[in-house]
Amino acid sequence: MINEILNLDNPLNKFLQLGIQALDKSREITKDVDSSKSSFKKDGSLLTEFDLRVEEEIFKILSKSEGDIITEEILGREDNKDYCWYIDPIDGTTSFSRGIPLFGTIIGLTYKKKPIMGLIDIPKLQDRFISVENFGAEKNGQKIKASTSKVLSESLITYGSPQRFEKEGMLDKLQIINSLAWDSRGCYDCFGYSLAFSGAVDLVIEVDLNLWETVALESLAKESGAGFAEQSSVNGKKNLIFGSKYILQESIDIMGGDWSIQ
Structure with a gap:
């Protein structure tokens, strides 16, 4: 390429x-x-x-x-x-x-x-x-290609700092997704994000990101075949969910709020 x-x-x-x-x-x-x-x-x-x-x-x-x-x-x-x-x-x-x-x-x-x-x-x-x-x-x-996992119960989920989710009022929703997933792990920054683009993890959920982070992530998600959704955070930044297209909507429904699928 x-x-x-x-x-x-x-x-x-x-x-x-x-x-x-x-x-x-x-x-x-x-x-x-x-x-x-x-x-x-x-x-x-x-x-x-x-x-x-x-x-x-x-x-x-x-x-x-x-x-x-x-x-x-x-x-x-x-x-x-x-x-x-x-x-x-x-x-x-x-x-x-x-x-x-x-x-x-x-x-x-x-x-x-x-x-x-x-x-x-x-x-x-x-x-x-x-x-x-x-x-x-x-x-x-x-x-590289993103995951095509079909159901949360067979998916590996990764996410960012629980403190950030708590500030967003979304920690309880994250815990629900974690309980439904096959497994879940905390991720480290761009390393964690990149795992979704190569299909190593099935879904990434992250909150409170800046535009200088999200632009590249949206491009990589789309071109690797991942689904990508964003939401405005409480302080005007971005909350993101990206990974397998098949479990994106279910995850959005659990997290709640107004999400835009790109």
């Missing part, structure tokens, strides 16, 4: 090249770091010196394109152009700061507000996930 696009004479070629260069630079900076000192931001999330360094380097690379850029730590540019990049330099700062090797970089690209490209790199595992609209999704150059 990647080679096919890189041989095309269209805008996707350059955007994909720059996206890959950005992931390469992020991996170069973080792959040999065992842990990092961190500080708390005003919203209670962690920040390390490497978040800023990775973001600055990615920003430099992606600025070579004609797209706008929205990032986590740097204000960047407004999303007024047809193309817009969304960057999470280190998804899983807690993992990164504590030496847990499941952090990564997430980069998404939209065209006229629609996600068309998703890139995730997990440097310590040397795993890279890439999706491009109408070209499918790959892990380390190999085509």
Whole structure:
């Protein structure tokens, strides 16, 4: 898929090249770091010196394109152009700061507000996930497909921080899904999300995500054949459910509220 696009004479070629260069630079900076000192931001999330360094380097690379850029730590540019990049330099700062090797970089690209490209790199595992609209999704150059599990009782579910679900008033609903599933596990950041795209887990449920995370996830979900639903969180961010299309609606019904299936 990647080679096919890189041989095309269209805008996707350059955007994909720059996206890959950005992931390469992020991996170069973080792959040999065992842990990092961190500080708390005003919203209670962690920040390390490497978040800023990775973001600055990615920003430099992606600025070579004609797209706008929205990032986590740097204000960047407004999303007024047809193309817009969304960057999470280190998804899983807690993992990164504590030496847990499941952090990564997430980069998404939209065209006229629609996600068309998703890139995730997990440097310590040397795993890279890439999706491009109408070209499918790959892990380390190999085509991947989401799960086609038909029922919750035979499905493996993964989810994020229970504290976040509690703040959303959704912890009891999550517990119901967990009780109905064959098995359920907590997930770590982009590593956990990526498991749904390769079919290793059947469904991911996560809450309180930012746009610089969700753009890439939506692209990867669609191109891997996963179902994808989103809901506005209590603080204006996004709650997501993605994975097997066959158990998506049942999970939405249990979680409740207004969900949009993309």
